[in-house]
Amino acid sequence: MSGNAPGKKKPTASRKKAAVAEAPRPSAPKQREKSTGLHIGEAAPGVAKVDPIIVADGVRRTFGGLTAVDVEHVEIPRGAITALIGPNGAGKTTLFNLLTGFDKPDAGSWVFDGSSLSGVPAFKVSRMGQVRTFQLTKALGLLTVVENMKLGAKGQKGEKFWHSLVPALWRAQDDEIEERAMRLLTKFKLDAKADDFAASLSGGQRKLLEMARALMSEPQLVMLDEPMAGVNPALTQSLLDHILDLKDEGMTVLFVEHDMHMVRHIADWVIVMAEGRVVAEGDPVTVMKNPAVVDAYLGAHQDVDLGVVTGRYGDGKAGAGVTAAQIEAEGRAELEDEEK
């Protein structure tokens, strides 16, 4: 059916233009300027920020007897990259769910960009400019990659029931959105796949697609739940670059990551959670020396380097010891997982 549907067409001239305009970027890692002076006073859990985009107070969520999240006070600095770290089960994903309206807290309130978000449903949170991705990738498998992207755009006229029946009302806007989608896809090196079903992408490519799709809505705050998990090392560098680019474009980024090397590489600020609480905050270098953090991650084995434990590659030389075959096997296993 999709072949002759009026809403879809062959790649247009605009798409090709977009592809030419965007020259391949050098993928060599470059150390960019870190934002500093984000906080007021001593860096401690719940420290006030100079210009916070999110301020959360007393947010608590329990599942039966288990307290998954119990955050007294936390502020996310605007225009910076903040990493949310903590061992598995620390409550990071649950906190994401709460902040984005996907879950309801037992208690607590939080403010995004000056307006209270408690009780606001997820789709409205997203419309206000706070967009998230998921730990388990949610590519929309039976939509093409470009359709996935177009779904991300806000304020589409053709998404209203009656308007959608009159293509004249939305065709021009749709073409515009498609052009923007192709530009982003080119940047994320997915343009060649634009007309493939998203189900045919590899796990890492889906992560990229999900992030790109989130960007289609031109958010102020991007929340990425483990964006690097399952992405092969060849792609991680470009993912990191994309995240850094977001900051350059004026967006705020909050992301969950386990790999300390990556956190150190791109984060301006680090918030550490353990057992539902914020146990430490600070810039990446000081946080990693904080005994509370070491304790949260390692328990008794405090003689081991934290980067080694949390990183996926033993010696920190990401990707160096990994063969192409291994990466491919990983990808295949991922695909199988996805199919389940």
Added chain:
Amino acid sequence: MTITRSALARRVPRTIGVLLALFTAAFAVILMTVSPASAAPSADGDPYRVSGNVQLDGEPLEGVRLTIDGPGGLQEVVTDANGQWKVGVPEKNETYVVTLDEETLPAGIAVVDPEDDTPNVKEAEVGQGGRVTVNFFIGEGERHVTSFFDQFVQRSVTGISFGLMLALAAVGLTLVYGTTAIANFAHAEMVTFGPIVVGAVAAAATAAMPIEAALAVAIVIAIVLSAGLGLFLDVVIWRPLRRRRVGVVQLMIVSIGLSLTMRYLFQFFIGGGTTQLPFAAMEKIPLFGVVQMSWIDIASIVISIVVIVAFALWLSYSRVGKATRAISDNSPLAAASGIDVDAVVRVVWVLAGAMAGLAGILYAYYRPGLKWDMGTQVLLLMFAAVTLGGLGTAFGALIGSIIVGLLVELSTLWIPADLKFAGALFILIVILLFRPQGILGRRERIG
């Protein structure tokens, strides 16, 4: 663990092969004995008639409601402008209970009969001719009323008994759902299968032994074959589909197809009518207050309770029972911790089959009568019970079943009896409005 598992894997196919062969043979024999000739003659549109005329001093009374209970279930009818009423019934040589709802008579008017303390209730036998007329003596007088409390007690007892029977079937449904994620619509046919076997075997065995013994033998065989049916379906359909990793929605639709197939197969072999099992029309004995029960009713309650308690103990304490709960909780984790999921699932299917078959037999006495689509009639109530309890939790299914059983029976105190199933289903919808995860269920994870 891996060693035992592979050893099991090698041994199991042969055992299953033998079982399957036995099962198929037994099934074939049974289907032979239930020849189409013995089946009731009609499919749709019941052939026999119960009718009557409600008049007061020669004037017809319109809009008087009567309920007719007997083989084929409860029916309601309202008199027409000529005071006449009639209903079709599926069986002749059977007794039907006709109750006139005195609430629908004009004020001050009642059914009068000094000989009878419930003059508005009459028994009528549809004889060889297939027709019977039931008339009531209407006049001015005191209405006979069972007090609300008495009715409440009586309905509660029936409701609990129905709920326990429902639980017997629902527990299997929910365990299958918990361990395999199949919302199994064909569970209805597993319920119908039990009484069909009983009917066939009892009919064949009465020639060789006294009817009590024949019934006992028939019930044992029916439960064994019902268990066999569960195993058969798992081996032939569900396990291969698990291997193919067929999605849950597909599985559900497969079960719908299977349900249709089996249901019409039953109709193919036993016809569209209702047949009675031995002792279906047993006399009721007064127990306490207004509560009356036949020995079959009492046996039904006792059997349900014993089986459910035994099952609960098994689920809580036995190794396989614990494994079952572990799989329901988190299948991949259970598999990773060395539980042989396939073997446990097979046990679950066998148990689900056996309990569904038993529930079906009890249901055939409760209705009363055995019919090709009797399971389908309670399938939604089973789903309602399971959903109320929270899909996939066995104890939830038990509680849900008893709630549904009580709802069905007690609702008739306020709403017409032919809407009692509708009432229960409606309340299911309302409860889900407030607790989408069921009463004991958990919410799903996001992210």
Added chain:
Amino acid sequence: MDWLNILSNSASSIISPATMAYALAALGLAVHFGYAGLLNMGVAGFMALGAYGYAISILTFGFPWWLAMLVGLVASAGFAFVLGIPTLRLRGDYLAIVTIAAAEVVRLLFLTTAFDPVTGSADGLSGYHGSFRDANPLPDGNYGFGPWVYSSDQWWVRIVGVIALALAVVLVWRLMASPWGRVLKGIREDEDAVRALGKNVFSYKMQALVLGGVIAGAGGIVYALPSAVNSGVYVTSLTFFVYTALLLGGAATVFGPLIGSLIFWVLQTLLSNLLPAMVQAGILPFMSQIQAGTLRFILVGVALMLLVVFRPQGIFGNKKELTFVR
């Protein structure tokens, strides 16, 4: 065996009102199940409301036929709306159970003697054709050729059925090719992802539920146009048969429901004529004619199982369009 009669009956079912009614119902279900991923098991309820809404409006309220049709459609839409409020927040399998239960509640309400004067309880309703037939522009007489010879009233029913079907097909086709349809398909794939992109998932699902419900309701009306309305028709099996028809053609397509319903009814008519004839001719031994009639429903069940496992995308569908992602 009277081959001519058997084949002629089967060919006649190609444009029978029942085929069109199934096609409409299956198209409505395609919107629900194929495009929006809503596991609606209450199709029979939507059809019943369309049919009873139409018949009751004429018999009890004396409405003209077109207004009665509108009432039927509004009744289905209302049912969709009321059902949607509690159920659209539920997980897929819960939705299935609640919708099937709701449809059964609707049927039991039409069956009960409590509302006998309006619903006709077990006897159903008939004799509501006057207004519709008066509007028939065709002069009296028989028209057509071969197996397709019908009276002018029969043609009038078929013409209205085809118009309804054509309107519904165009509507669904336009919608699914628009950004609106894109959101809907996204919801089918993963509603949380779509929610995270700022779409009001509940509202879209509700729109889809009402749209599909209205189309299924139209199917119920077309089903009621030629003859009578009886609660015995709107049982859960009807829902399952519509699913079979839909899956035959392909769930997430616009023409799949049409083709599927066509195949379903032609085969049903063929078998219901052929099998008893074969028994009579002694070709199928060990079987009575009644049993031969039951056989075709057994085959529906088998077909449904095989389809959903081996060709979930429908017999003409494209493998890539298969909709069972979860």
